[in-house]
Amino acid sequence: MNQATTRPVRATLRLQFHRGFSLDDAVPLVPYFARLGISHLYASPLLCARAGSMHGYDVVDPTRVNPELGGEAALERLVRSLRQHDMGLLLDIVSNHMAVGGADNPWWQDLLRWGRLSPYGEFFDIQWHSPDPLMEGQLLLPFLGSDYGVALQEGTLRLCFDAERGEFHVEHYQHHFPICPSDYGELLRVPGELDAESAERLKPLADTFSTLRYQPDAHTQAEPLQRQLQDAASAPQVRAAIEQQLAQYDARQPEGFARLHALLEQQSYRLASWRTAADDINWRRFFDINELGGLRVERPAVFEATHGKIFQLIAAGLVDGLRIDHID
Structure with a gap:
């Protein structure tokens, strides 16, 4: 893959990816965006989100690109087309929280299975020592x-x-x-x-x-x-x-x-x-949404686990810049 572009951001166009509009679906649109004068596409979150997610902020597995969007291979195809038109890619990421509940977050499921014995027991912002003895x-x-x-x-x-x-x-x-x-x-x-x-x-x-x-x-x-x-x-x-x-x-x-x-x-x-x-409730949510659990991203192990794939994509020249959602 070609190295990330160093051209300045002149004009962006945001694309909201989901199961009905994959990374491959964007490829034939790139020439049109280039003619409009767009310098960078601004992509919605691409890491593996809850099945059927329409926005991508409900990440369940931050270690891989969402297969519903075509996976990493499709991302490479899109970026290859962007490079051919001297364009870049900006990526939206969310590290403050991830989707919980349901049955599709392996970290959360392991936490429920083992409690404080789980290696993910310190990943989520939980008050284990509750004032309520029960x-x-x-x-x-x-x-x-x-x-x-x-x-x-x-x-x-x-x-x-x-x-x-x-x-x-x-x-x-x-x-x-x-x-x-x-x-x-x-x-x-x-x-x-x-x-x-x-x-x-x-x-x-x-x-x-x-x-x-x-x-x-x-x-x-x-x-x-x-x-x-x-x-x-x-x-x-x-x-x-x-x-x-x-x-x-x-x-x-x-x-x-x-x-x-x-x-x-x-x-x-x-x-x-x-x-x-x-x-x-004795754990931090994203605002008052039960299905979004807060992460202790300030801890080095959590930061590395939630950002590892992002850093790989940057190192591979697939991503030129980040928009970090809810940096707090």
């Missing part, structure tokens, strides 16, 4: 459409197993709340009378997962165990046995209500109605 060490998640007890009773909090990932989570509409792997043991102890063969195969895994709560490096040790679970669950009989076990956590039944509530009480987060956010 919230000590927990993250308030005001993402429920109703009060917590109502959501349990109505069955809109559902315990699920993702066989392809070897993971358990509680699902609430578009939200996935991960279960800590140290709690997988109780979920994998399939009764022998239900399926003796599957119970025998899962018992060693269940026992090993249960020991994670006593391991200082549980986060690392869980990964190979989840791969083993993924392999075991590739057998339809084992997967069916796990699903039958999860039926015992159907909160629409009294026993299931008690089991699922007890399991959720053990997690690093506390589920609540979206209405509680203004009074009880």
Whole structure:
């Protein structure tokens, strides 16, 4: 790729990229922009945002160019066309916050899964030591459409197993709340009378997962165990046995209500109605938007993780300048 242009910014034209208007869609327009006298295109955020985002400020993965826009290869094609017309590219970036909730931010999901044991526990601006003793060490998640007890009773909090990932989570509409792997043991102890063969195969895994709560490096040790679970669950009989076990956590039944509530009480987060956010939330949001979580970008590790791809794009000569959104 050619080196970044050093020509002064004379006139810019902003392009809002999204799934319906990709980086490749802009390429045939470049000659027209050049005839208008535009010196630089000013691009909306290009890092991987929430699926279907129309603006790009809800980044879920800052380590790659959004594949919905065509990815880095498409960016290279656009910049190649710009260079042929002696034009540059300015890029809008947002480092103050990223999209949370849902199920598509791997940093946020890892944080929910492991709490303060997560390497991302210090990435987000969280008040772990809450003055409320009921919230000590927990993250308030005001993402429920109703009060917590109502959501349990109505069955809109559902315990699920993702066989392809070897993971358990509680699902609430578009939200996935991960279960800590140290709690997988109780979920994998399939009764022998239900399926003796599957119970025998899962018992060693269940026992090993249960020991994670006593391991200082549980986060690392869980990964190979989840791969083993993924392999075991590739057998339809084992997967069916796990699903039958999860039926015992159907909160629409009294026993299931008690089991699922007890399991959720053990997690690093506390589920609540979206209405509680203004009074009880213990992490910084972007203004009052629950789906945008504040980042501790002043910390060197966070800065490097959130800006690494941007620096790569600059070093590769793909970006000539930045517009930094909400620099605070």
